[in-house]
Structure formats: C-alpha cells, structure tokens
Amino acid sequence: MKIKNNKMIYICSFIAVIIPVLIVIKDLFYLTGVQRVGIDAWINSIVSIVLLSVYPVLSGFIITYLIQKEYGDQTIINTLTAPTSRTSFLLSKVIVWALWHISATIICLLITYVGCCILFPAHFSVDIVIKIAVLFFKCSILNFVSLLPVLWVTIKQKKVFYPSLLICLLFVIIGVGSMNMPIALASILPWSAVMVLCSYETINIYYLIGVFSLSICGFASFILSIGSFKYQNL
Numbered sequence: 001m002k003i004k005n006n007k008m009i010y011i012c013s014f015i016a017v018i019i020p021v022l023i024v025i026k027d028l029f030y031l032t033g034v035q036r037v038g039i040d041a042w043i044n045s046i047v048s049i050v051l052l053s054v055y056p057v058l059s060g061f062i063i064t065y066l067i068q069k070e071y072g073d074q075t076i077i078n079t080l081t082a083p084t085s086r087t088s089f090l091l092s093k094v095i096v097w098a099l100w101h102i103s104a105t106i107i108c109l110l111i112t113y114v115g116c117c118i119l120f121p122a123h124f125s126v127d128i129v130i131k132i133a134v135l136f137f138k139c140s141i142l143n144f145v146s147l148l149p150v151l152w153v154t155i156k157q158k159k160v161f162y163p164s165l166l167i168c169l170l171f172v173i174i175g176v177g178s179m180n181m182p183i184a185l186a187s188i189l190p191w192s193a194v195m196v197l198c199s200y201e202t203i204n205i206y207y208l209i210g211v212f213s214l215s216i217c218g219f220a221s222f223i224l225s226i227g228s229f230k231y232q233n234l
Contacts, residue, residue: 008065009100012058016104017111020050024115031119039120043112043132050108051139052175052195058104059143060150060168063097067154068161086230094151098144105140109133139198145214146171146190148221155229184209190217 023046027034034042112132116124150171153164171191178192183206186192193210200207 008061012061013100013104016055016058017107019054020046020108020111020115023049024111024118027115027119034119039116039123039128042119043116043135046108046112046115047135047139047198048176051105051136052143052198053172055101055104055108055140056143056147056172056175057165057168059097059101059147060165062100063093063147063151064154064161064164064168066093066096067151068157068159068164071158087226090155090226090229097151101140101144105136109136112136135198139194142194142197142214145218146175146194148218148225152221152225152228155225155232186210188213190214 027042109132113124113129116128116132147168150164150168153167157163174189174191175195178186178189178195181189181192183196187196187206187209190213193213196206196210197214
C-alpha cells in the first residue's frame, strides 16, 4: 500500500496540526489567565492534552490502518508470497508508524514554540527552547514504546478494525488516570509509567520501576508481534 494513497495518514496529520494550533488560539483569548498560570504549566498542559492524550489515539489509527488495510485488500497475500521477509515487511510498517509519530511531535514542538513567543515573550529563551524539545521528544519516544502492544493486536485482529483502537483508548485512559493513582501503582503500569517518567526530572525508585516496566512492555510486544506475524496463516 502506497503512503500517498493512504487517506488516514492525511486525516490524522491534519488533526495533529490543528489541535495544538487551536489550543494556542484559544489561549490568546484568555491571555491574562494563561500568563498568570505560567509558562511551565502551559507547556505541561500541551504535553498532557496533545502528546499524551490526542496523539496516542491518532497513532493507534495510523498503525491499525497500515496493517488492517493490507489484510482487508488482501494485498498482504501477494506481498508475502513473493520472496519477502515477513519480519522486513512488518518492520517497514513500524518505521512508517514511528516516522509519523516523530513528525507529529516535531510539528507540535514548532507550534508550541510559536505559542510561547506569543503568550510568554518575556520568558522565551534558548533554555526554554532546549527544555521543551527534550521534554517533547522524551514523552514522544516513551509514548511510542508504550503503544507497541497495539501492533500485536492489529496483527491478531487481521481484517477487524476496532479492537486495536479500543486498546489504544484504554491505554490513554490509564495514562490520564495516572494522575489519580498512587505513584507506586502508576510506575508499574507501562502506560501510566509514561506520565511518571515525563513528570520526574530526577532519578528515583519510581523512575527506575517505570523504565523497567516500559522496557519490558515494549520489548515483549515487539517480539510477540514479529513472532505472531511470522507464523500467522494468511
């Protein structure tokens, strides 16, 4: 399936751009209140709303459509009967997925920079630019790893479209709900651990537990995905 014919990528990319733009525009109408809250709180709100809530759902649509479309159109049968490694085929989908994920993060980062210049001109500096970039890419990478189980679900569901999207929504709910969880529990669950790791700047026991939980989740999901796809009857 050619990327240029994939309307889902275009739709999700448009939403990925318009959401942070709308947030900046909305905050312009409440400029005094936003400035009173402060630049750090404003940046954290962008991370929570866009990177950790909206983008994971869009990312779930992307990988679901990339895999499900192949099964639905039965193009996957023609592709895999050719001398093509199943692992290479799956990796190509993951790479496209990862590139979209990182590209969306870069777009959100640039829009956030513009928003900072407009809303907090006195506080915008090189240090803030670096701080935002580190935070955004950290959250984006961790979020991508936490979503790898969705890849396995898309392979198991074949032509069905909804299970992977429901799983993705569940992950987002767990991540958002981590703000009301005990820190010990939040650091154990991979999807709430993303929020813990994005919130902490210093390494402590909960940070290490979160890293371990997320690493196991990502590694196990990737291995399961390759194994399931490699031995799946098409």
